Amino acid sequence: MKLFSFFSFMVVTLLPLQTLHAAPTKIDGISAIVDSKPILESDIQNRFQIVKDRVPGGVMTDNIHRQIQNQMIDEALQVNYARKIGMRVSSTDVDNAILGVAQNMNLDLQGLKNVLASKGINYSRYREQIEQEILINNVKRETLKKRIVISEQEINDYLSSDTSITKEKEQVRLRHLLIRASNPEEAEAKIRSIRQKINTEEDFIQQAVENSDGQFAIEGGDLGWRPLNQLPPLFVRALETDQGPLIGPLQSNAGFHLLWLIEKRSPDVTLQQQTKVRHILVRANEIRNIEQTKVLAEELYNKLENGADFAQLAKEQSEDQGSTLQGGDLGWVTPGTMVPEFESMMDQTSIGSISKPFRTQFGWHILQVEGRREADISDKVKRSNAERALTAQKQDVVLGNWLDELRADAFIDIKK
Helix, strand or coil, X not given: CHHHCCCHHHHCCHHHHXXXXXXXXXXXXXXXXXXXXXXXXXXXXXXXXXHHHHCHHHCCCHHHHHHHHHHHHHHHHHHHHHHHCCCCCCHHHHHHHHXXXXXXXXXXXXXXXXXXXXXXXXXXXXXXXXXXXXXXXHHHHHHHHHHCCCCHHHHHHHHHCCHHHHCCCCEEEEEEEEEECCCHHHHHHHHHHHHHCCCCHHHHHHHXXXXXXXXXXXHCCEEEEEEHHHCCHHHHHHHXXXXXXXXXXXXXXXXXXXXXXXEEECCCCCCCEEEEEEEEXXXXXXXXXXXXXXXXXXXXXXXXXXXXXXXXXXXXHCCCCCCXXXXXXXXXXXXXXXCHHHHHHHHHCCCCCECCCXXXXXXXXXXXXXXXXXXXXXXXXXXXXXXXXXXXXHHHHHHHHHHHHHHHHCCEXXXX
């Protein structure tokens, strides 16, 4: 799910770094005020440069300006709310996120600072932006945790339906267009008018960017790949009865929806293999660059080859906070849990063997495979999977309602 593509900013390319954080060169106007926080016109122009390639024609129209402005208003509301309830981001989390960006660009921290400086990007402002993105992800996660409660009966109903089995492996990539129904008759008339203008995917993208009230409007409504069992039941039923690619209008409590089916896929997997694995992670930092980190990983690998105990070495040297105290133990890992580089190396390593050092976006790793087994299909695991799927079905609506509440409670002054 897009919501939990956490640290997605860690794969920021150089272009967004240039545009997102560049300081205005002149005094510019205020586009909107959210409570006491101004959103400058230059903020909107900078954000447009990031999404320009995804905008039909690459031109800033009034509708696209409105979409970006709304997006930035929502971000400000979420940050304000997070801080109001006392939520903070630790310096360590921000440091780790920035190091992740640097590593993705094949740089150490000083190298990243040098690149930012050469582009006229203020490092303090850049750091604030990273902190804000972490804060938004954290407050969304906490909101979902508080507002989505899955009952035992819901889980029982889900497990007794076809959805839990037949829809778990099937995935679809959709575009989504939403018109909120503050006035249902007007909303329905609007979405039917929009539907008549859509003949191709490019038409759908343009209409989503210009008119959708959905979270991913500026991205042409692209929801990315999602398992069918994590989509709202309304969407699943429509996908079963309508071949598309244009589907709808569909009506829900949130409003009226149009879908564009980009592609379907059914992974050819009959049994899920789990791997018992330990790892050691070392990261680049302010005093150790990427090459020096690689050398350290190779030294640790040599120690393991010469008989050092993996668990003990992990406790002494690994910089993965989540597993260090457990001797690097990651437990039973299922496919799709780890980043591709880690999963590939894990699959290549035989039971009882130790991998050579390899690199991911998080640093340099060495792993040890301790065992393999077929997926645990116990009732406990099935119920946990069901709860996760039901939560995913509800999260878009819950977040939408929460943002509506934040807007209703805030002072928002949009300048003409």
